[in-house]
Amino acid sequence: MRKVLAIITLVIILLIPTFLFDGIMPSIGDPNSAPNTHVSDYYIENSVEMTNSPNMVTGILADFRGFDTMFETTVMFLAGLGAVLILSNRPNIKKRFIIPRNYIKQRPNIGAPRYKTINKDVMITLFEPLMMIYAAYVYFHGEISLGGGFQAGAVLGLAYIIDVMIVPGRRKKLFALDKGNALSIGGIGTFIYALTGILTMTGGGLCLEYDKLPFGLSHAESHSAGILMIELGVTICVMATIITILNAIMGRVRFDDDPIKRREDA
């Protein structure tokens, strides 16, 4: 049954681009196609004044093509969901914690520093706030500089990853998210994006038509506010997806090479 379904899906995937979109989509490299004749020039000439975003990439990605980006965010969320569904299919998953429970008991001097020099935990403690501030910078300057929601979310996810690497007892972790919570936060990020579209529709416009945001802003301000709102959704979704995949992989990690655990086994 699975093989039949897979073959049917493959046939559909192969047939749709060849027959259904034939004549609608331009062929690759066609000099008379719409992007090569007038669409690119239109974006280059009008992007700055229409979207109030000096970075043309952000202007196209978040404003002209906002509907595409909404479903790209959904695809990111689905990637995290798929990773959880595939990787967490283990019956005794709850017994396998990230850190063995008797890890802290076996080391009475757990709070004391082991080395006199700067070690990993100190480096993480120093770096983590800087990374978060940098992520906020990347997010808020997404329309001016390079970067944007995706990069800011990835840097935030990295900050969480290095926070996980801290040995317990040395310092309290900033925040801990299990798989379900991280996945829910990813869904919230996607929802914020869709909510922006709904807000513009309640203002009487089309979906993601930022001029119709019901805040009483001017043309430039409403476009900046709309881009910031959808990039907030993208940031949250990407950060939560990275944390979700990390948790899904870490749920399967066996700490066999842990020296204390190995001594206990022997």
Next chain:
Amino acid sequence: MPSLFLEAVLLLILIGITLTIIFGKDLLTVTIVYCSFSFVTMFLYIVMGAPDVAFTEAVIGVVSTIYFIMTLKTIRRHTK
């Protein structure tokens, strides 16, 4: 012309890195070399004039390397 020369050098480095990844025996080494692949690709994007793609590549290269190393911890093999 100097930009073309730079691109050629970076692409040659990429070919060398790819061969190292294909024929490497230690999986951890291969993972680190894969990280350097992403690093060189970042420079290639900068030379081609796409700094935002380069930024994304740098961040995602680090994240994927961490994923690979975590996955290496879940399996027991460390050589091919």
